[in-house]
Structures are given as C-alpha cells and as structure tokens.
Amino acid sequence: MNxxxxxxxxxxxxxxxxxVSPGPDFAIVLRQGLQKGLRAALWTSLGIGTxxxxHVSYSILGISLIIKTTPWLYNALLYIAAAYFIWIGINALRSKSQAQNQDDSADTTQTRGLWYKAFSLGFIVNGLxxxxxxxxxxxxxxxxxAETSLNTQIFYGVYLACATAVWFCFLSFVTTISKIRTAYQLHGHWFDRLMGIVLIGMAIFLLL
Structure with a gap:
C-alpha cells in the first residue's frame, strides 16, 4: 500500500x-442528542460513519458513476431520500412539550435496549x-x-468513515453541555419542530 x-x-x-457543513446528518445527530440523550446520539453517529x-464501496466499484449517469436510477434515489427526510421532518413537527425535570436515566435505559434503531437511523440517513x-x-x-491501488483506496475510505464518526461523536458530546440540555428541556419541542422544517426543506431542495 503506497x-x-x-x-x-x-x-x-x-x-x-x-x-462540518449543516445537512441531514448534522440535524439528525443534534436532534438525537438533545431529545434522546448521549447514548442514542453516539449510536446514530456510528451509523452515519458506517x-x-x-458510499466508499460503490465508488470504488464504479457503481456511483452508473447511478450518476442513469437518470431514472438517480431520480429514484432522490425521491426515496426526499420521502425519508420528509417523514422524519413530519414526525419532528409533531413533537410535544416535555416536562422540565425529565428523567434522563429512564431515557438512557430505553436507548440501551434500542441501540440498533439509533444506529439504523444514522446509517439510512447517510446512505440515502x-x-x-x-x-x-x-x-x-x-x-x-486513477492509478491508486485498491488497498490504498480502501484505506482512504476507512479513514473517511472513521473521521465522520469521530466528528459526529464529538457533536454528540456537545449536546450534553448542561446549559444546552437545560434550554432543550424547556424549549425542546420548538427545536424539534425547527429541525423538522429544516429536514423537509432539505428534501424539497433535493427534489429541486
């Protein structure tokens, strides 16, 4: 490997x-961290990294070029992604006010058993x-x-996946800052609704 x-x-x-540019991944991790806690945000971050x-796999295999040059396939990907973002956004818009003294320990117990849902959310949002x-x-x-060896390309790909996961794990820890958590407990449903609008806006942007 050279x-x-x-x-x-x-x-x-x-x-x-x-x-670091705001996008679906950023919005999902931020919402997971503030709404469901650190554990859920970390699993979502690992899902995004995975x-x-x-993307790396089908780029190395040349499948991404096929997707790009095949209009109906690329459009299908756009529609599926937009529909998924809209679905998440609508669920966020339906967010209700939470009690100020929310029991974080109960939330942690719940996310411990549902780690795969948080992981899948990150994987699907990034993959689509x-x-x-x-x-x-x-x-x-x-x-x-073009002359880069396969092993070197795989190394670059693994680096990109790890770097992505590290960034979003860092973002997950930011959501544990006490002032941010307190503000979310007071006004979190408005933040969720804002994130819903952002995700729906991203879906519309993709379609346009």
Missing part, C-alpha cells in the same frame, strides 16, 4: 469541509443522501488518482 500524503491531505480537507463505507453519492463520486474520480 499512500500519497498530499492526496490524503487534500481528501481530508475536502471531507472536513463537507462533514454509511460512509457504503444523494449529495453524499455525488461527493464520493467526485472524490474517487477527481481527487484520488
């Missing part, structure tokens, strides 16, 4: 700009994001030289 550190640095920079491996498809298509066709 790693070009200049290529790696350029990949890391492009990925950093992409991953979803990156899906067509903008991620385009990003990895551009990355593996433009930023990574």
């Amino acid at each position: 790693i070009d550190f200049n290529v790696w640095a350029s990949i890391a920079l492009m990925h950093f700009v992409a991953v 979803g990156i491996l899906l 994001n067509p903008k991620a498809t385009l990003f990895f298509l551009a990355l593996f066709t433009a930023a990574i030289p």
